[in-house]
Amino acid sequence: xxxxxxxxxxxxxxxxxxxxxxxxxxxxxxxxxxxxxxxxxxxxxxxxxxxxxxxxxxxxxxxxxxxxxxxxxxxxxxxxxxxxxxxxxxxxxxxxxxxxxxxxxxxxxxxxxxxxxxxxxxxxxxxxxxxxxxxxxxxxxxxxxxxxxxxxxxxxxxxxxxxxxxxxxxxxxxxxxxxxxxxxxxxxxxxxxxxxxxxxxxxxxxxxxxxxxxxxxxxxxxxxxxxxxxxxxxxxxxxxxxxxxxxxxxxxxxxxxxxxxxxxxxxxxxxxxxxxxxxxxxxxxxxxxxxxxxxxx
Amino acid sequence: xxxxxxxxxxxxxxxxxxxxxxxxxxxxxxxxxxxxxxxxxxxxxxxxxxxxxxxxxxxxxxxxxxxxxxxxxxxxxxxxxxxxxxxxxxxxxxxxxxxxxxxxxxxxxxxxxxxxxxxxxxxxxxxxxxxxxxxxxxxxxxxxxxxxxxxxxxxxxxxxxxxxxxxxxxxxxxxxxxxxxxxxxxxxxxxxxxxxxxxxxxxxxxxxxxxxxxxxxxxxxxxxxxxxxxxxxxxxxxxxxxxxxxxxxxxxxxxxxxxxxxxxxxx
Numbered sequence: 001x002x003x004x005x006x007x008x009x010x011x012x013x014x015x016x017x018x019x020x021x022x023x024x025x026x027x028x029x030x031x032x033x034x035x036x037x038x039x040x041x042x043x044x045x046x047x048x049x050x051x052x053x054x055x056x057x058x059x060x061x062x063x064x065x066x067x068x069x070x071x072x073x074x075x076x077x078x079x080x081x082x083x084x085x086x087x088x089x090x091x092x093x094x095x096x097x098x099x100x101x102x103x104x105x106x107x108x109x110x111x112x113x114x115x116x117x118x119x120x121x122x123x124x125x126x127x128x129x130x131x132x133x134x135x136x137x138x139x140x141x142x143x144x145x146x147x148x149x150x151x152x153x154x155x156x157x158x159x160x161x162x163x164x165x166x167x168x169x170x171x172x173x174x175x176x177x178x179x180x181x182x183x184x185x186x187x188x189x190x191x192x193x194x195x196x197x198x199x200x201x202x203x204x205x206x207x208x209x210x211x212x213x214x215x216x217x218x219x220x221x222x223x224x225x226x227x228x229x230x231x232x233x234x235x236x237x238x239x240x241x242x243x244x245x246x247x248x249x250x251x252x253x254x255x256x257x258x259x260x261x262x263x264x265x266x267x268x269x270x271x272x273x274x275x276x277x278x279x280x281x282x283x284x285x286x287x288x289x290x291x292x293x294x295x296x297x
Numbered sequence: 298x299x300x301x302x303x304x305x306x307x308x309x310x311x312x313x314x315x316x317x318x319x320x321x322x323x324x325x326x327x328x329x330x331x332x333x334x335x336x337x338x339x340x341x342x343x344x345x346x347x348x349x350x351x352x353x354x355x356x357x358x359x360x361x362x363x364x365x366x367x368x369x370x371x372x373x374x375x376x377x378x379x380x381x382x383x384x385x386x387x388x389x390x391x392x393x394x395x396x397x398x399x400x401x402x403x404x405x406x407x408x409x410x411x412x413x414x415x416x417x418x419x420x421x422x423x424x425x426x427x428x429x430x431x432x433x434x435x436x437x438x439x440x441x442x443x444x445x446x447x448x449x450x451x452x453x454x455x456x457x458x459x460x461x462x463x464x465x466x467x468x469x470x471x472x473x474x475x476x477x478x479x480x481x482x483x484x485x486x487x488x489x490x491x492x493x494x495x496x497x498x499x500x501x502x503x504x505x506x507x508x509x510x511x512x513x514x515x516x517x518x519x520x521x522x523x524x525x526x527x528x529x530x531x532x533x534x535x536x537x538x539x540x541x542x543x544x545x546x547x548x549x550x551x552x553x554x555x556x557x558x559x560x561x562x563x564x
Contacts, residue, residue: 055433065434067372127557135343220351220563223359
C-alpha cells in the first residue's frame, strides 16, 4: 500500500506547492442571470411537457387537431397484453412503452405522453401547468433581456461569445480536442473556445426562438403581431418549432453538464457562484496529465 | 476550497431547488408549491401581467387574422359539450330552434328578447378565423353572426356595467383535469366589455355557410377571437351585463375558470 502512495504521479504531489492562478471570470450579472435562467428553463421544460400532454400531437401549418394529420404523436394504444406507448414521427412508429405514451407513476401504469417524473406538476393538470409556464415565462424573458442588453451595451457579448476569424478557423482542431476530452489550459483556458462560443450563442438563439414561437401560440399576441404567423408558417408550426427548440435546449443542457463534469465540476461550479476561476496550469505538469482537469484542492 | 459567499449560496440554492422541481422523487417541491394557496396567489400574478400587457398591446383594437376560404379545416373538431342533455334542448332541436330566444339583460337600460329569425335579420359579420383550444390544437372555420357590440348598444349598457356574461344551455359533464374528473356544471363564460365591443366579437348563428350544427353550439355560439376556445361559449341563451363576477356560479367568470383556468385567455 505504501509503495502505491510513493509512486503517485508527480503532478499530484507538486500541485499544492505552486500557487494556482485564479482569475475573475464571471461578473455578478452573468452569474445571477445564469442561475435565474437555469431555474426558469427547468420549470419551463417541466410545465411545458405537462401542457404538451394535454394534446400530444404536433402539426405543420396554421391548423391541426386529431382530425388532421400530425407530424409527431405520442399515443397510448391498447394491445392484448395491456396498453403500449407508441411514438410516431412522420412515417416512423416506435414502441416507447415505459417512457413515452405509457409510463409508471408510483407503481401505477399511466397513459400519458410524458411521464409524471418529468412534468410540473407531476399529475396531468393543464390549468396549473399553464400558470407555472406563464409565470416563469416572464422570469425567462425579463432575465434574458437584462442579460442581452447588458451584454450588448458592455460589449461583453462581442468580446466573450462572438467568434473571431481565428476562432472559426480553429473549429476542426477544437472538435478534435473535444472528442479527445482535451480541455484548454493556461492562457487558452482564460477565454471561451470556439465551440463554447457557438454553443452559447446557439442557446441564446434557441431561447429567443422559444419566446417568439411561444408568443405566436397566443391568439391575443397574434392580433398584435400577425407577422409572427408568417415568420413561423402558422400557429401549429410555431408550436412544433417551440417543441423542437426545447429539444435543442435539452441537448445543450446535457452537453453543458457533461462538459462541466469533464472540465472539473468544483472549479467550474465555483466560478459560476463566486466568479473566481482557477486556471488549469499548463507548465510543469507531466504531458500526459496536462489536459486533465485540475484536481480539486 | 473557496469562499462560498452567502449570495452565491442563495443563488445556488435557488437553482438547486429548480432542479429538484423537475425529475426525481415525485417533484416534491413542485407539487407542494402547486398545492399551496400562497403560491397559487403568486401564480395568479402572471395572469394579471399577461392581461395588462396584452390590453396595452391590443389597445388599438387590433384584429385577429382572417384566413382564406381555402384555409378552412375540412373537419373542425367539436369540443366540450357535443349534445346538451335535457328535454328542453331536445325540443328546441326538434322544432329547429323556432322558439329559441336570446335575452339581453342585467345592467342595461332596455332589456332585449330576440328570436333566432330576428337575430338573422340583423346586420351580420362573416369572418374566417382560427380557433385555438387551450389544449394546443387549432381549427379554422367561417363564422357568420351578429356583432355582440350591436346587441349591447341596442340594449344600452349602464355606466357601471363591466362584463358581459354568456349563459348557456349545456351542462358540461366533468372532463378530466386537475388530476381528476371535474364536477359537472352549467356552462357559462364572461368577457370584458372592451372585448364584447370588438368588431370580431359576434354571436354566430352560421358556420361555414350553414346554420350551426349541434356539436358546434346550435343555435348561437359566441366568437371572441383573440382568446382561447373555452371563451367561445356555445348554446347561448342569455347575455347578462354585470359589474362583478363573484356572485355567479363558481364566481370566477366561467365554467373552466371555476376549475382553475385563466379568466383572460389571450395566451
